[in-house]
């Protein structure tokens with residue numbers, strides 16, 4: 477796999493989506509799904525995140541012993557979960573970059589060591 481091309485593409489997807497989400501943050505509710513979620517408020521967005529998390533868990537169980545269709549369904553549910561998590565961050569004036577920075581900060585830090593240092 478070409479790592480550089482893959483990284484560029486990942487950044488492109490998240491940056492592009494982030495631009496759309498920012499534009500929708502204060503748009504009219506009838507204009508878009510994202511804007512309608514912001515108008516419904518944080519509780520509705522959190523409800524969607526919880527719903528998508530549950531659907532992702534169920535899809536992962538199906539994918540464990542399933543075929544290509546179940547694996548594809550898991551990818552779709554995970555995309556829904558990521559998307560709604562990004563809407564949640566956007567609602568609170570945060571974005572994916574802060575999360576990527578936090579993940580980068582954790583590179584090389586064992587989960588066991590990090591937990592022991594708390």
Ligand SMILES: N=c1c2ncn([C@@H]3O[C@H](COP(=O)(O)OP(=O)(O)OP(=O)(O)O)[C@@H](O)[C@H]3O)c2ncn1[C@@H]1O[C@H](COP(=O)(O)O)[C@@H](O)[C@H]1O
Pocket residue numbers: 493496500507508509510511555556559
């Ligand atoms: N990536 C997504 C994306 N993923 C999922 N969804 C929507 O998320 C919704 C949730 O799915 P559900 O099956 O839970 O929907 P539902 O049961 O009908 O929803 P509720 O009744 O529970 O509210 C669906 O309407 C999907 O279309 C998305 N909607 C938008 N985007 C991106 O956001 C951009 C802006 O979208 P708009 O704001 O709609 O213009 C789009 O161009 C896309 O790039």
